[in-house]
Amino acid sequence: MSALRDRLASGAFTITSELSPVRGGSAEAMKERARLLLGWVDAVNLTDNQGAHVRMSSWASAIAAREAGLEPIMQMTCRDRNRIALQSDLLGAASVGMTNLLFMTGDYPKFGDHPGAKPVFDLDSVTMLWTARKMRDEGKLLSGNELKPPPSGLFLGAVENPFAPPEEFRAARAAKKIAAGAQFMQTQYVFDVAAFERWVGALRDEGLTQRCSILAGVGVVRSLRALDFMSSGKVPGVSVPDFVQRRLRGVHPDSVGQEGAKLAAEVIAQVKAMPGVAGVHLLTAGYEKKVPELLEMAGIAGGRGPVEAPAPDVAAAGA
């Protein structure tokens, strides 16, 4: 069963974080990275070959993260697998007790380390969520064939970018995902708090924040180089508004990271005060070790802190 679902249902402010799988074939390496977040966040997203770069598969990393004591959210993109493989992997994940699944369309292969790869995109994020809900609730595959037994207890997640054009359609797009089955939704980097508030407001007006928990994406711009990269237009879906750029470029180049963390902490405080926002999703971009510092700065670290890794047998019973 999903501890993430319980946490969100309790109404407590929830913190999730990205945890990128390692480029390598060792569960131990994965666990080492996972331990940096232990005790600090409520759940971690194991990305699925993020940015179309090959990494350890999200299901294997999710098992490693669980063994390290974290609550995993397994991501699945529609980029690399058709409907046959996606459904089969979903069943496999369910069979080992992975209940938090998050679906997205995925970045195009050209952005990754194998730009000549064949893009699949057989389903999209909406039809994939819809399929997962059908598997759980109707106990059937997309084809109508019965599942014995159906995957139970699945908690379905989605993502949305409230800031990408057409902006007026973004709440409707989120609504489609919620209708299809999304129960929680994480967003792209929130820099423009006003635009984010408009988007959440539109969902709230339709009563959708009651049906789906919204987690605002927050990340730290760590350096001038990172800022240049993020605002270059080369990272799909990421754009840094001018007023944020001016602020970060206005400080001494050595303190951009500090200013970036301050900015992120401010964003966290602002979204935390917004009705309809269930928590934040930390976009760590590989810097998991900076998470504690950010939470302290934002003043939401209360009661959180490093904990001892659980003994292996306890972790195995986590399913």
Add this chain to the structure above:
Amino acid sequence: MSSGPVHVELLPGPPADWQPGPGEPRLPRPTEPRLAPRSAYVVQRFVKPNWLNRRVGALVERLPLARRAFTVAERKSKEDLFGCRMCGQCALPVTGYSCPMGCPKELRNGPCGGVGPGGACEVYPDRRCVWVVGYERAASRGHADDLRRLQRPVDHRRFGESSWLNYWAGRDDHLWTDNDGLASPPVMGDHQ
């Protein structure tokens, strides 16, 4: 010459900035429709299934040669007007007449999160996202809500078929939900 085991070496793939060449036939590319939104919705009134085109469709379907000619005519006109890729299950009536199969990810449920600040396609930044174009066109004629319908997965067996014949014969009826899809959980139905 060394003896010993033969080493099979994999060479690196194409360079990072590799792009499919122009006119690449297999990969979809966003194409802006040439038929103005207003005209598109006027034409819709005639293409919608009615007694006349249902009968024409039934007749054409019975004659293999006529069916082929009809399909070629559809291809030629829709390729030119919409960049149609003959998926055989046309979404145009509910996408502001911007063909979603021109999206490199073939998304039929709206734009991905990668649309650039100016509305540029994530994959081909020199072109506008088909959904940015579609939303603009639909909204300009009061049809923005069409895009809220949930589209079911594409049936890849139908590529190359005439979508008009499929439309008139009722084989397209399940393609999308009503736009009340939000109220109660919409039904997916069974799809191979």
